[in-house]
Amino acid sequence: MFLKNHWYVAAWSEDVGREPLGRVILGEYVCLYRTGDGAPVALENRCPHRNLPLSEGNLIGDSLQCAYHGIEFDCSGACTHIPGQTEIPAWAKVRNYKLAERNRWVFIWMGDPDLADEDLIPDYHKHLADPDWVAVTGQTHVQAGYRLVLDNLLDLSHLTYVHGSTTGNAAVSENAVIETETVNDTVCVTRTMTDIPPATAFVEYGGYQENIDRWQISTFIAPGYIDICNGSEKVGAGTPVDVRKSSQGEWGFVVYHALTPETETTTHQFWCVAGEERCVAPEKRELFGDQMRNVLKEDLDIYEAQQKCINLDPDAVGNDANPRGTIPADEGLLQMRRVIRRLYGDEQKGAATPG
Ligand code: FES
Numbered sequence: 001m002f003l004k005n006h007w008y009v010a011a012w013s014e015d016v017g018r019e020p021l022g023r024v025i026l027g028e029y030v031c032l033y034r035t036g037d038g039a040p041v042a043l044e045n046r047c048p049h050r051n052l053p054l055s056e057g058n059l060i061g062d063s064l065q066c067a068y069h070g071i072e073f074d075c076s077g078a079c080t081h082i083p084g085q086t087e088i089p090a091w092a093k094v095r096n097y098k099l100a101e102r103n104r105w106v107f108i109w110m111g112d113p114d115l116a117d118e119d120l121i122p123d124y125h126k127h128l129a130d131p132d133w134v135a136v137t138g139q140t141h142v143q144a145g146y147r148l149v150l151d152n153l154l155d156l157s158h159l160t161y162v163h164g165s166t167t168g169n170a171a172v173s174e175n176a177v178i179e180t181e182t183v184n185d186t187v188c189v190t191r192t193m194t195d196i197p198p199a200t201a202f203v204e205y206g207g208y209q210e211n212i213d214r215w216q217i218s219t220f221i222a223p224g225y226i227d228i229c230n231g232s233e234k235v236g237a238g239t240p241v242d243v244r245k246s247s248q249g250e251w252g253f254v255v256y257h258a259l260t261p262e263t264e265t266t267t268h269q270f271w272c273v274a275g276e277e278r279c280v281a282p283e284k285r286e287l288f289g290d291q292m293r294n295v296l297k298e299d300l301d302i303y304e305a306q307q308k309c310i311n312l313d314p315d316a317v318g319n320d321a322n323p324r325g326t327i328p329a330d331e332g333l334l335q336m337r338r339v340i341r342r343l344y345g346d347e348q349k350g351a352a353t354p355g
Pocket residue numbers: 047048049050051052066067068069070071
């Protein structure tokens with residue numbers, strides 16, 4: 001179940017160049033490259049002649065030459081040359097996908113090209129491209145479906161058990177007041193912890209010696225984006241909730257994830273952990289980066305282990321609408337799944353409507 005009429009991150013800008021790059025996105029094989037002028041291009045990654053991926057081929061100017069029998073395709077996917085003949089048959093073409101490039105990410109539109117509105121691309125400028133922020137970024141190939149990754153990011157009680165040496169402690173799972181709200185295609189989970197001991201990272205980087213007030217605000221944006229605002233301040237400082245949504249208070253950081261399904265059970269995870277310059281002292285940036293990469297790895301181990309378990313008996317988990325075994329902390333992930341199901345239903349209805 002993939003939502004097609006949405007923008008997905010296809011690649012980091014620096015990974016798309018003059019060397020063709022093959023990548024499976026929503027179960028479709030795509031070939032990414034840049035023209036000589038630097039414009040990104042995405043074509044169907046399957047030669048219509050004998051099915052060799054075009055990413056095995058070479059660029060001739062801005063056209064792709066298949067590595068098997070030399071048929072060439074231009075950036076629109078039209079065939080421009082078949083060795084030994086002048087006639088170009090109707091089957092000799094590949095699909096072209098719409099792309100947009102913003103703030104170090106190349107976004108791809110996998111659905112109806114007439115619906116590709118660039119105003120729908122989420123704005124990650126502040127943290128991916130703002131020099132006043134210190135960003136740790138990466139990309140992970142995840143052996144788990146994208147909704148398991150979203151589940152993880154919408155229930156941050158797991159910090160206590162999965163990230164206990166850095167961002168989690170007992171108070172994160174035991175003392176949070178949780179509010180969950182769906183607004184259109186977004187789900188916001190606000191976790192507020194009052195007068196709790198600071199977790200290790202908050203002592204290390206925030207310098208706290210006493211209890212703190214802490215917040216975690218996760219916002220899911222369909223189809224696969226999560227923005228988490230982690231903030232803290234002295235007990236009783238009283239920053240209003242509306243301000244906390246875009247503030248890290250005295251110390252904190254933001255986490256951005258863009259999840260692009262590869263297949264039903266594998267995902268391309270593009271991520272960024274960023275703090276304002278004042279929040280991560282220069283001499284501690286290397287340690288901060290190492291710790292955040294390790295936090296990502298701790299999560300990866302969890303959802304890949306879940307997927308393995310699910311694969312052994314997919315029926316045991318219940319269905320998406322009625323998962324087996326839920327607790328109140330699951331409200332965010334349940335609402336996220338509801339939004340995805342609604343959008344999927346809308347897309348199917350649209351596809352079924354002639355014209
Ligand atoms: S398979 Fe591509 S040209 Fe023959």
